[in-house]
Amino acid sequence: MSQTLDGMRFAPERQLIAQLFERFDLESIIQHHIESGGVAQVYDWVLGTQMRLTPVLAPRLRGMLDEVMRTLGFQEEVQLFVGEKPTVNSFAIHTLGEGQPHVISLSSAMVERMSDDELRFVLGHELGHLYFRHYRAFLAYRAFGEDDCGHSKMPPLLRRRMESWERLSELTADRAGFLAVGGKLQTVVSAFFRMQSGLGPEHLRIDIQAFLDQLSDLKKLERRELLSRFSHPVTPIRARALQLLQAAGGATASAEAMARVDAEVAELSKLMDFEVTHPLDVHARDFVLAGGLLAASADGEFSEEERELLIDILLPICADPEAAAAGIKSADEAREILGKNAEWLRGNAGQERFGIFRQLVHIVAVDGHIDDKEKEFVLGAAEMLDIPPKAATEMMFDVLAGYLQSKAVRKAPTQGFGF
Secondary structure (H helix, E strand, C coil): CCCHHCCCCCCCHHHHHHHHHHHHHHHHHHHHHCCHHHHHHHHHHHHHHEEEECCCHHHHHHHHHHHHHHHHHHHHHHCEEECCCCCCCEECCCCCCCCEEEEEEEEHHHHHHHHHHHHHHHHHHHHHHHHHCCCHHHHHHHHHCEEECCHHHCCCCHHHHHHHHHHHHHHHHHHHHHHHHHCHHHHHHHHHHHHHHCCCCCCCCCCHHHHHHHHHHHCCCCCCHHHHHCCCHHHHHHHHHHHHHHHHHHHHHCHHHHHHHHHHHHHHHHHHHCCCCCCCCCCCCHHHHHHHHHHHCCCCCCCCHHHHHHHHHHHHHHHCCHHHHHHHCCCHHHHHHHHHHHHHHHHCCCCCHHHHHHHHHHHHHHCCCCCHHHHHHHHHHHHHCCCCCCHHHHHHHHHHHHHHHHHHHHHHHCCCCCC
């Protein structure tokens, strides 16, 4: 345990990953991946392609890592490697098992371009990831694997939440790096400048205000969907998060002060969450959300199959479909949301209305049956979107036919030799 690091973890990050581990049983999945040798391959690749830095071979760099470990109270064994790469980058590998070392790897460009204090920040950042077991959680991506087309087999909702957690984990690790350099914000900002631009103080005047001005501009963006595609938080948010920590007292901040910092940083981190902002996308999302809940409940039973389909339909246009659905407390509220967004779509959307309507049809047809109440609701939704009844009915039976065909194929008897 490290008294230095224990109180520094960003609370929303800790809470989110704990929820994901419990709900999706990630510990079992990750442990199986480790035991099957998946992580050993990465370690072997590092061992075979990079140089391990020993106290004899690289006394300055290895001594720097030992110093940072003492500063942070990190007591587990860590091996340090350097690999020949032109980009300023680093990564770590969590221990493969008890008695085996963790690994930190630095690119040669990072070692060549960064000052000693900037490297201390990077080493502290990576040690923070290791201490809080972030890199073990990162293994979930590899543990689920990919299908024949190269797409992740991780459930889409879990993947969305893991992406959010990954960005939050960087904010926690930044705090460890911040402590590793004695709370010198200027050093951290210099490292951020170096990582973002590849340029150092000989080319740029290091100024945290430049990042804060950029953060103000980010808040004004009309469409922020791109921010959610980055694995790391945008640098202005990282800089502001550490500025708030410094103002609260850094390593000596009280629990109450840390709670206030966490609350403010949590608000900043929402800038990185996926959220559609184009009016058509927003109204389509809300129409499908409310309509999907009503459609799924039209026959008096909201099945797990319908719930999962609604979540999958909403994921491309909604940050957290489960949370959004839970926010609608009654059928009356859902009908109000449906009507309000149908009015906008009817007046502003063109052919897109048919695609939006088709999503609702999928909800009622997924079980291979559309009863009278479901049909009545779906035709009512079509009328709200100004879709002719004939077109709506044809679409309904076209979608239903697809599900019936799919179920028929799954139920077909297997042909074999009868052993």
